[in-house]
Amino acid sequence: MSTPSCNSALSSIGKKAVMALTGLVLVGFILGHLSGNLLFFKGPEVLNAYAQWLHENAALIWTARITLIVSVIAHIVAGISLTLENRAARAGGPAVEQTRRASWGSLTMPYTGLVVLGFIVFHLLHYTFQSVALGGQTFPLASNPAFTDVHAMLVAGFSHSGVSAFYIISLALLSLHLSHGVSSTFQTLGLRNERWRGRLDVLAVAFGWIVFLGFSAIPVSVLAGCIK
Numbered sequence: 001m002s003t004p005s006c007n008s009a010l011s012s013i014g015k016k017a018v019m020a021l022t023g024l025v026l027v028g029f030i031l032g033h034l035s036g037n038l039l040f041f042k043g044p045e046v047l048n049a050y051a052q053w054l055h056e057n058a059a060l061i062w063t064a065r066i067t068l069i070v071s072v073i074a075h076i077v078a079g080i081s082l083t084l085e086n087r088a089a090r091a092g093g094p095a096v097e098q099t100r101r102a103s104w105g106s107l108t109m110p111y112t113g114l115v116v117l118g119f120i121v122f123h124l125l126h127y128t129f130q131s132v133a134l135g136g137q138t139f140p141l142a143s144n145p146a147f148t149d150v151h152a153m154l155v156a157g158f159s160h161s162g163v164s165a166f167y168i169i170s171l172a173l174l175s176l177h178l179s180h181g182v183s184s185t186f187q188t189l190g191l192r193n194e195r196w197r198g199r200l201d202v203l204a205v206a207f208g209w210i211v212f213l214g215f216s217a218i219p220v221s222v223l224a225g226c227i228k
């Protein structure tokens with residue numbers, strides 16, 4: 001028969017597995033979104049053709065949206081539950097929980113996660129619904145007004161230094177969150193052993209930097225006047 005502390009350890013392993021699996025789905029989306037966004041540097045024709053292709057593939061876009069929504073909700077619910085468990089453990093919970101040592105990175109995860117959530121809400125209102133920070137402007141594509149001129153929308157959006165600063169700060173916190181999340185995933189998968197720990201930690205930090213530099217390059221290039 002299993003003891004209460006065994007049950008608690010097992011349920012926390014289950015929650016960590018949910019965090020890892022949904023985190024991997026979100027990492028996959030972020031890499032896909034980053035690759036698409038980098039077409040910004042190939043010019044309006046290429047970026048707009050890509051955005052139009054995406055919007056014409058309703059099945060693809062809706063499968064991705066539903067997978068994302070389910071993953072984000074499961075990630076948040078498991079994350080809140082683990083955070084509460086860890087707090088209870090630090091306040092003198094079951095002995096098995098007290099053996100855990102929380103690092104600075106893991107302690108900041110709930111806060112960086114909240115910033116990421118706030119950023120995503122703003123970002124959807126900004127570019128998907130085009131209802132904030134664009135001064136009521138619309139961006140119909142000259143060749144087909146049913147679609148958005150995404151390139152022009154991004155240039156207009158990031159021409160506001162306050163909006164760009166908000167994106168860059170949020171992206172820095174998102175990258176911290178991702179970097180620690182990737183490292184925790186390696187731990188959950190049992191890969192972060194003595195032999196691999198160093199290399200996997202470098203990989204997690206490098207991933208955070210790639211996401212930060214890749215996404216930030218867009219607002220920075222607009223603010224610097226390199227892309228108009």
Ligand code: HEM
Pocket residue numbers: 030033037051065068120123124127128150154167174215216218219
């Ligand atoms: C500078 C950085 C970014 C730029 C320029 C950017 C650009 C865009 C654009 C233009 C859209 C609307 C696409 C369309 O409807 O055609 C969009 C949608 C979206 N972006 Fe971003 N994005 C950035 C960063 C991020 C980050 C870091 C995340 C996630 C953490 C993210 C998550 C999303 C989501 C969830 C959507 C909605 C997709 C949909 O269902 O239509 N974006 N982004």
